[in-house]
Amino acid sequence: MECAGRRPKHRWRLKVRAIDAAQPFDDETKLLSTLERRKTLTIGVIGFGNFGQFLTKRFVQRGHSVIATSRGDYSQVAMKMGIKFFQDADDFCEEHPDIVIVCTSILSTESTLRSFPLQRLKRNTLFCDVLSVKQFPKQLFIQLLPDNFDILCLHPMFGPDSGKDSWRELPLVFDKVRVGNDAHRNERCTSFLEIFEAEGCRMVEMSCEEHDRQAASSQFITHTVGRMLGTMELAETTISTKGFESLRCLVDNTYNDSFELYYGLFMYNKNATAELSRLEFAFAKVKSELFDRLHERIRDDIFDE
């Protein structure tokens, strides 16, 4: 009998079962193993540069088992992080990670994937990317990956600098491009996203196409302005306003990124050219406002109107 009125509320969190019914003998073991499965994922990282290592650290801290492979030899770095590194991609695949996360640069993703022994991964694999453009890897994955792979496209909008101490409130954009209907596949995808959720990320579910539209007018423009001002070599002044300081800060945060990344944001986002043109048009407009006014004044002097 249930006596809701008498039981303290917090007791209700447990699922009540009729205790006089017979339980399967291994009920507890089964539940535990499900819990265990939910908790620890084997995550395979392809591309163990700055960003791959940055993510791996958190995955490991959260108790997941991580393996990595990369063009370069990162076995020393991996050992220090307590994870296995495979120079050989075949060896990496034969470990059958539950989730594979591609952490290569935008420019090298396609060639890496085309030469990767995908057939050695188990058929039931969740494949992810973390590129700053999204439509491109989505299409690439759909084209190159076996049909039975799940696909989850991610863009953690932070990196080793901005997410150094905490990921709290930092946006993670995700698009469940293709996740199979069965419970396990759904659960695995959820468990993986929960890592970011648990770190405090602001979870933003958005189509890859919409991401690229928004990113062209925000991230790409931000990088363009940063590179412009970086190219100008703005010197620090003793009379900097707050606005100027924030621009110098922007230069530090973008101009130090590789040109490869910037070029990737441009080349692999089809909305970028239009945004660049809009910026150019705006610059021309501001300039013409200044010069028209100047011209007007000189004309007035010449013609003494």
Place this chain on the structure above:
Amino acid sequence: MECAGRRPKHRWRLKVRAIDAAQPFDDETKLLSTLERRKTLTIGVIGFGNFGQFLTKRFVQRGHSVIATSRGDYSQVAMKMGIKFFQDADDFCEEHPDIVIVCTSILSTESTLRSFPLQRLKRNTLFCDVLSVKQFPKQLFIQLLPDNFDILCLHPMFGPDSGKDSWRELPLVFDKVRVGNDAHRNERCTSFLEIFEAEGCRMVEMSCEEHDRQAASSQFITHTVGRMLGTMELAETTISTKGFESLRCLVDNTYNDSFELYYGLFMYNKNATAELSRLEFAFAKVKSELFDRLHERIRDDIFDE
């Protein structure tokens, strides 16, 4: 006898005089009146718009006596602030303020000054400006003001927004362009600057010429970028990075300023054209880096190199 070891330290702030020497009978009164003179200045504000009102509030809070004049009728605002407003510039001048501070816009300063009854001010007047360009008012003042006026050029690098709550750590640039040698003139200039010092401003003594060099590459460029992005009408996105947020912040802080101010920063700072060209050149360079690379890739495809 001085017994430094015994006296508590704070007692030493008082100047010790030999108490057995005869004091002039009005010693105390004289000291008090000096103190009084140092403390309260009569400050005349020309141009009682946003910025003039913003400064006046602090001057009044610090116990100074302020009078104001302006093209428009601000008598109601002035009354609320407890100061006298003169619609008539002659009446304003006949009040003989110790200090006159010009708070007009860059564009209207020259015409205001040329029609102002400067001859009605007392010969011993300290004349100041607070424009965002400095060489222009300096030359204008030297050309138009009577030789016996002192000239102090100021640029408070903050305004009603950034300096709303506190002026702490906000830069005040000043150039003592012409301050007479006698003690009173020096003291008056110092007392006036002390208002800003007491409010916590970072005091930056700098020639008007150097100010304009630095401001063109910082403040003018900041405003140009702000207006560019403002013209572009950057929309807020759900996936804004910190860098993008700081750009949107910049737009809020610059694009809302009048075009007049921006045009003033350009027109009345002879270093601005060169800085605008540098920015344009940098933009062209960034763009060509992108397009050269794109072209290279297409060429490779065409010629199959």
